[in-house]
Amino acid sequence: MEIFHIGAECYPVAKVGGLADVVGALPKYQNNSEHIVRVVIPHYDTAFIKENKFDCVHSGFVKLGNFNFPFTVQKEKKDNLGFELYLVEIPDLFDRKDIYGYEDDIERFLSFQIATLDWISTRNEVPDIINCHDHHTGLIPFMMLYANKYEKLRKTPTVITIHNSIYQGQFGFNKLYYLPDFDLSKVNFLEWNDKINSLASAIKCASAVTTVSPNYLNEINNSAYGLESLFNLARHKSKGILNGIDLEVWNPKTDKMLSTNYSTRNFEKGKQVNKEKLCYQFDLDPTKPLFSFIGRLLEEKGADLLPHIAALALSENFKQINFLFLGSGNTEIENQLSHLLASFKGNYNFFIGYNEELAHQIYAASDFLLMPSRIEPCGLNQMYAMHYGTIPIVRRTGGLKDTVIDIGDNGNGICHDQASIVDVCFSIQRAVNLYKDKKSLNKIRRKGMNTDHSWESVSLEYIEIYNLTIIKNEI
Numbered sequence: 315m316e317i318f319h320i321g322a323e324c325y326p327v328a329k330v331g332g333l334a335d336v337v338g339a340l341p342k343y344q345n346n347s348e349h350i351v352r353v354v355i356p357h358y359d360t361a362f363i364k365e366n367k368f369d370c371v372h373s374g375f376v377k378l379g380n381f382n383f384p385f386t387v388q389k390e391k392k393d394n395l396g397f398e399l400y401l402v403e404i405p406d407l408f409d410r411k412d413i414y415g416y417e418d419d420i421e422r423f424l425s426f427q428i429a430t431l432d433w434i435s436t437r438n439e440v441p442d443i444i445n446c447h448d449h450h451t452g453l454i455p456f457m458m459l460y461a462n463k464y465e466k467l468r469k470t471p472t473v474i475t476i477h478n479s480i481y482q483g484q485f486g487f488n489k490l491y492y493l494p495d496f497d498l499s500k501v502n503f504l505e506w507n508d509k510i511n512s513l514a515s516a517i518k519c520a521s522a523v524t525t526v527s528p529n530y531l532n533e534i535n536n537s538a539y540g541l542e543s544l545f546n547l548a549r550h551k552s553k554g555i556l557n558g559i560d561l562e563v564w565n566p567k568t569d570k571m572l573s574t575n576y577s578t579r580n581f582e583k584g585k586q587v588n589k590e591k592l593c594y595q596f597d598l599d600p601t602k603p604l605f606s607f608i609g610r611l612l613e614e615k616g617a618d619l620l621p622h623i624a625a626l627a628l629s630e631n632f633k634q635i636n637f638l639f640l641g642s643g644n645t646e647i648e649n650q651l652s653h654l655l656a657s658f659k660g661n662y663n664f665f666i667g668y669n670e671e672l673a674h675q676i677y678a679a680s681d682f683l684l685m686p687s688r689i690e691p692c693g694l695n696q697m698y699a700m701h702y703g704t705i706p707i708v709r710r711t712g713g714l715k716d717t718v719i720d721i722g723d724n725g726n727g728i729c730h731d732q733a734s735i736v737d738v739c740f741s742i743q744r745a746v747n748l749y750k751d752k753k754s755l756n757k758i759r760r761k762g763m764n765t766d767h768s769w770e771s772v773s774l775e776y777i778e779i780y781n782l783t784i785i786k787n788e789i
């Protein structure tokens with residue numbers, strides 16, 4: 315079958331978080347002799363795009379209300395990523411450094427969706443399935459069903475994959491005229507709480523809804539930033555599918571970003587070499603357990619707790635542990651984490667920003683990875699950590715609950731129930747005790763490294779959903 319994945323991010327082309335990892339990996343594992351997989355994202359000003367060659371396969375004008383933006387569709391020449399990559403270039407809107415965070419994000423992503431459908435609907439072939447990712451592509455199912463100019467795509471089933479339901483792409487009805495002409499009697503398929511809500515519209519219109527873990531699907535039926543009742547209504551066509559990890563990118567045996575590679579056979583030594591290098595770089599003591607955090611510094615991730623956790627744990631433990639944090643986001647959290655540098659020199663360090671290479675090195679060098687998330691639809695960090703022999707310390711929520719079982723229950727990590735300073739510090743104390751018992755520590759590390767989180771079987775679950783939607787559409 316011919317499958318389109320449409321999203322805002324795709325690793326290694328453009329990445330902010332886990333969405334990119336999924337859109338860069340799932341298609342690769344679906345692309346085989348049976349399926350042709352094409353990925354479409356906007357053309358940003360990123361290093362990958364500058365360094366690779368593209369052919370222009372389509373050009374046109376995207377109409378957004380009274381505006382007309384010229385656009386082209388560029389195909390990456392060599393299919394270097396293991397699937398066909400297409401970039402929609404709309405110079406005024408997307409040739410910018412950052413992926414999100416602009417005042418005109420609604421206009422940007424709506425133009426992207428319209429340009430993508432303009433192009434797809436002018437091709438000779440009609441795709442078998444369109445898999446949209448998150449709210450940035452959430453109006454595609456509606457437009458395919460009801461916009462006059464996409465008549466040709468009416469019968470193509472759509473899947474919306476929800477990576478995070480906090481972000482919904484809402485805007486006022488004063489911008490309704492941005493949409494291409496459509497059957498006005500269907501306007502209710504756009505609406506949620508008196509606004510146009512891209513994610514809600516996708517849930518209403520898509521043939522199937524997937525979330526990135528089974529437990530997250532359960533959670534959003536109770537609490538989903540106002541969309542819970544809609545998720546309940548869509549339950550019959552929804553499925554939670556746990557993300558995989560791309561072992562071509564995340565593999566301690568082959569990872570070129572590490573100081574030394576290692577496997578389950580020599581991980582103790584391999585991790586120590588990586589730890590010594592990183593500790594030297596960040597002025598930490600490699601004989602002490604290293605606790606790390608990697609991620610967006612937001613309340614959603616429990617990142618507001620980190621400064622307090624570090625301060626409390628370092629005084630309680632009389633400096634017997636190290637912390638290394640990597641991330642950026644909320645300025646107040648960034649400032650609080652920076653302020654700790656002076657007080658806990660030698661035991662604490664913090665790198666503000668986004669750094670892919672450093673992230674790989676931290677997964678390899680750390681003993682424990684903190685994830686005190688309030689919300690975690692799937693979470694990839696805990697899976698990367700385990701695969702690199704690092705033990706995750708997680709709050710039982712979303713996909714963390716699906717993937718991490720407490721060592722007290724013969725599991726692979728340390729779990730707590732509350733996103734609170736006390737709960738996390740208690741877990742850190744348990745980790746310090748575990749660290750002293752090398753035999754148990756290594757047993758759990760080995761268990762994590764041996765857990766199968768590969769995309770192979772996961773990608774088949776998506777194909778199964780596609781097949782079901784195609785059959786339903788034919789009936």
Ligand code: ADP
Nearest residue numbers: 331332609610641667668669670673693694695
């Ligand atoms: P989310 O998508 O909610 O941010 P995930 O756990 O699904 O969280 O995925 C996070 C991805 O982003 C991982 O690949 C992680 O290593 C990466 N990441 C997050 N913050 C940073 C950072 N500051 N530098 C490098 N990589 C980061």
